[in-house]
Amino acid sequence: MTNKRLVILGGGESGVGTALLGKAKGYDVFVSDKGKIKDKYKDVLLNNEIEFEDEQHTESKILNADIVMKSPGIPNKVALVRQIREAGIKVVSEIEFASHYTEATLVAITGSNGKTTTATLTHHLLKQELDVGLAGNIGDSFAKQILNENHENYVLEVSSFQLDDIVDFKPNIAVITNITPDHLGRYEHKFENYIASKFRVVENQTEEDYFIYDVDDEVIVEYMKTHKIQSKKLPFSLTKVVEEGAYLENNKIVITIGNNKITMSTDNLALEGKHNVKNAMAASTVAHLLKIRKQTIRESLENFQGVEHRLENVLKINKVQYINDSKATNVNATYFALESMNAPTVWIVGGVDKGNEYKELFPFVNEKVKAIICLGVDNAKIMESFSNMVDVIVETQYMSEAVKIAYKLANAGDNVLLSPACASFDLFENYEDRGRQFKDAVRNL
Template sequence: MEKHLVILGGGESGVGAAILARQKGYGVFLSDGGSLKEVYRNELEQEGISWEEGGHTEEKILVADEIVKSPGIPEKNELMQKIRAKGIPVISEIELAYRFAGSSKIVAITGSNGKTTTTALIHHILKTGGLDAALAGNIGMSFAKQVALDPKPVYVVEVSSFQLDDIDQFRPYISVLTNITEDHLDRYGYNFDNYIASKFRIIRNQQATDYFIYNADDEVTKRSLDKFNIQSIQLPISMENENSAAFIKDGDMYVRTGEDFINMSIYDFTLKGKHNQYNTMAACVTAATMDIRKEKIREAVQTFQNLEHRMEHVATIRGVEFINDSKATNVNSTWYALESMTKPTVLILGGVDKGNDYSLMQEMVAEKVKAIICLGVDNKKIHEAFGNTVSIIIDTTSAEEAVGAAFAHAEKGDVVLLSPACASFDLFKNYEDRGRQFKRAVIEL
């Protein structure tokens, strides 16, 4: 009797899970409440996988032996409640991929901020050091699709709290937790402790031969360590404590794992800003733990290219620099972006607010920002938060309008920074669409 697997959600992770499950002999049915992208329809057709879109046929779903749920579907969803009531096991795509990853080593990265950059940097260092490593998860190909179509001895996987919520056996050889700040609280009953517990699930199945890299200067992480049963070898990174696996002192980073010692100047990092020094430390400790030679680690850190939509330099026009940080979808990300600014800044802010507390940015905005350009449908909260701090706040409803207004209020030597602190769904398809429209508007100035 073949096992009947139902996949909810037909995005990158859902279609990846379907392809892997079909390959491994499961009976597979994929159901998406919205519409599938053409590329995913074609992949499902090629693999002979049955699917539906535009709604869920319950009688086909509630007969499943197991369900793989898209990370985007919340537990309070009515269909999910029926699935839970029937007691059908629900797993995430990373759990399915893990089942078939064999003896490959998994490096998994999570955190509220910095996880995409850290994941990409780890992958770059491992490749530079000669390892045949895949980049998967929320960045690159889905983990399941990678395992199905192009298996590798090492997987570097970015994982979200939503994916970790539905793991069972998933066990990384190295897990990295960049930091924990309030994000996605709408999905966790507005209870921060639930979100923290979700992030710490990354270490849940780790054993004494595995490694856990975390930021020891992050207050939330630090005070949560004792609440979880951590079996793995702990490798903290810090700018305050020299007894860490990596630390920074007087402009130099030192990485110490086992007997070996690497040091290099932070001025050689291609990634700028204090938050990126933490990301770089985490990546270097990971690489040292994977036995990458130190000269290769040094070379990789100096040759890494930053990601699109993450503090991406777009152009300098009449002395005004434009930076695309569209991936900053929460207050903390925007705080970090502002922290790394060294010139007067015109900030483009706004979008769909996930319960943002703008007071966290108050001091940083007062210190760095000369004007705020709102890019969103409802900007009331931004006006209330910064009306007394910034004298110029302008509402716009398109990327072109926002860029035009920002350019009008910027002088030679200023920066225009798109770092919205919000999701993008009110005016754009996603943060990539927002970033691309911003870049197009800048180039057309």
């Protein structure tokens, strides 16, 4: 047993999970959160006799750490984090800390968009035949699952923030769904810093490991031209034929690994849209690598229910379909949403703009959007970008009002789509809160 001191910055899901695992492994654990720790997490810490503080950081109790686990929400440039590093104390993320305590096969999935759907879908394909947990950015923390459930396999949805603080973390299978400008405020507004951060998912891999990626994504392809990747590469594509990996041929997904080839029709995929064909390719390639039977993969792709707040069909009222895509917190995610609309659409958009460039949406807005409802504190940029493309563009600060306006504007056969292309922190707690308020408002019509 160790007597080392583990200090955890952030008392949320990953912080409390790490505290529990750390205590079980014999660390002297202290949790410190600058904000308020939620009651449900306080209760866990109290019940497990783990020392903590909130609404402050006591430096003397932090700078005596042997190792610090920093919650992904805390940027590296914060003064306290700098002090910790200057004191020569190792700073790690939860996935780094937890991965040292499991022998499981790890599948790590990252990307600007599609990572939650791909991770959830991959877990859905694997759980039919394997003992597998789903963690990372989703559900119960990875650390807590290792402590309580100890699965033989894990699918991890990992963000660039989590990857920023890895040291030895090495997934057996790494997936990058795509890379588009996002979160640039955390990366000195340099896209190349963000790209490098995503690619950390493969940095510790060896030739025994696998890397699955979108070869149609120019950003990924360009990066790979100048950076050597050790692992075995399995690209997927909608437009090119690949020797190993996955591609599309006559509406069929063809997956080749070694001498083994499987084909699957896309006709009955539960998820609609081209981007979901890619997500299905990535997930099926993982399943194929882990020896899931072809029949199981097929059936699972057909009965997968999708992810809450991601192109989620809420209700049909007077022949108008209401769709919750609150998880679309950047322009690229909304691009996929608008691309998959097959009826005139009333689009609810807006929130905290992360330096958005709306140009790529123009063709879809011209073709499919009949009215725009801006739901944000500052909608100037959206108004400016789209006001001459649609007949109706209105502003509101309330979800209930946005939905009532949409109800008035939509005719039978139309869609009402919440796909904000922005972060949610101006009017909502997070994108889940925004999505739930939308669904409640629709149900109350």
